[in-house]
Amino acid sequence: xxxxxxxxxxxxxxxxxxxxxxxxxxxxxxxxxxxxxxxxxxxxxxxxxxxxxxxxxxxxxxxxxxxxxxxxxxxxxxxxxxxxxxxxxxxxxxxxxxxxxxxxxxxxxxxxxxxxxxxxxxxxxxxxxxxxxxxxxxxxxxxxxxxxxxxxxxxxxxxxxxxxxx
Amino acid sequence: xxxxxxxxxxxxxxxxxxxxxxxxxxxxxxxxxxxxxxxxxxxxxxxxxxxxxxxxxxxxxxxxxxxxxxxxxxxxxxxxxxxxxxxxxxxxxxxxxxxxxxxxxxxxxxxxxxxxxxxxxxxxxxxxxxxxxxxxxxxxxxxxxxxxxxxxxxxxxxxxxxxxxxxxxxxxxxxxxxxxxxxxxxxxxxxxxxxx
Numbered sequence: 001x002x003x004x005x006x007x008x009x010x011x012x013x014x015x016x017x018x019x020x021x022x023x024x025x026x027x028x029x030x031x032x033x034x035x036x037x038x039x040x041x042x043x044x045x046x047x048x049x050x051x052x053x054x055x056x057x058x059x060x061x062x063x064x065x066x067x068x069x070x071x072x073x074x075x076x077x078x079x080x081x082x083x084x085x086x087x088x089x090x091x092x093x094x095x096x097x098x099x100x101x102x103x104x105x106x107x108x109x110x111x112x113x114x115x116x117x118x119x120x121x122x123x124x125x126x127x128x129x130x131x132x133x134x135x136x137x138x139x140x141x142x143x144x145x146x147x148x149x150x151x152x153x154x155x156x157x158x159x160x161x162x163x164x165x166x
Numbered sequence: 167x168x169x170x171x172x173x174x175x176x177x178x179x180x181x182x183x184x185x186x187x188x189x190x191x192x193x194x195x196x197x198x199x200x201x202x203x204x205x206x207x208x209x210x211x212x213x214x215x216x217x218x219x220x221x222x223x224x225x226x227x228x229x230x231x232x233x234x235x236x237x238x239x240x241x242x243x244x245x246x247x248x249x250x251x252x253x254x255x256x257x258x259x260x261x262x263x264x265x266x267x268x269x270x271x272x273x274x275x276x277x278x279x280x281x282x283x284x285x286x287x288x289x290x291x292x293x294x295x296x297x298x299x300x301x302x303x304x305x306x307x308x309x310x311x312x313x314x315x316x317x318x319x320x321x322x323x324x325x326x327x328x329x330x331x332x333x334x335x336x337x338x339x340x341x342x343x344x345x346x347x348x349x350x351x352x353x354x355x356x357x358x359x360x361x362x
């Protein structure tokens with residue numbers, strides 16, 4: 001089975017890119033990412049002035065895992081989950097908020113941005129993204145994962161790991 | 167469930183290395199990390215205790231390359247093997263596409279292998295998944311131990327029907343490390359091609 005975590009493609013994706021850009025400029029955040037709960041990056045934006053981010057794969061995996069762990073903690077107390085997550089260090093903060101059932105909007109900010117402002121604009125962005133996805137009438141791109149695709153993928157595997165034959 | 171990112175033109179697969187404590191799951195990932203060219207791998211992340219036992223997970227992203235204009239990516243995870251970290255193991259199984267079960271050849275660990283496999287089945291059920299429907303293979307690791315059990319005996323305990331692919335390994339020496347990963351990847355591709 002092959003499913004997108006969020007219906008992000010075509011015009012909807014273009015709109016979401018604009019929303020992430022606006023989130024960064026309005027909140028003065030460094031980076032804004034949409035990640036799925038498996039830890040894959042779906043979209044990301046970086047402020048022009050921001051330094052190069054750490055590995056996005058690592059960031060997404062750790063934040064998604066942290067979210068899952070927090071959900072499990074919430075359930076220990078009979079809660080359905082925590083709706084948002086905030087981490088704040090001496091300089092860097094991370095704010096994550098649910099986006100649909102399978103994704104998170106993550107905003108990374110530094111001391112030049114106020115947490116309240118980050119929260120406010122993140123929530124607004126989640127609403128805008130949900131609205132854009134809800135209004136989407138565009139059909140999903142058609143994909144063909146047939147036998148040829150499988151053969152080509154396996155050839156790539158051999159290229160990376162070898163065939164295992166001595 | 168495999169996930170697709172239309173905008174980035176990526177297909178993503180999550181492969182989890184499961185098995186009892188100290189069976190060599192982290193060693194597998196470390197050896198794969200050493201083997202894969204720098205341009206095809208990301209950082210390896212390990213959330214471990216001070217004595218280097220896995221606390222939450224190890225993580226290694228790998229880019230396979232492009233097919234039909236789509237980049238194929240693997241996220242490899244290990245789970246903590248120690249019995250009392252079951253909550254962490256459950257979390258890591260979210261969205262799993264394939265499993266490499268790493269069994270330990272030591273006679274003292276035969277029961278631990280069986281219990282870990284049972285634990286895997288139970289934890290998958292939390293996500294309404296059945297091990298029989300998920301691509302999975304078994305690696306019998308540490309076959310170089312002087313008192314290693316015969317692979318056939320371990321097979322009889324873990325998969326008596328003989329319907330699962332087994333691979334003998336000495337992960338520490340990179341023997342039998344790539345084969346199970348390749349095999350489970352093939353199974354994942356087959357499943358996707360069938361369902362697409």
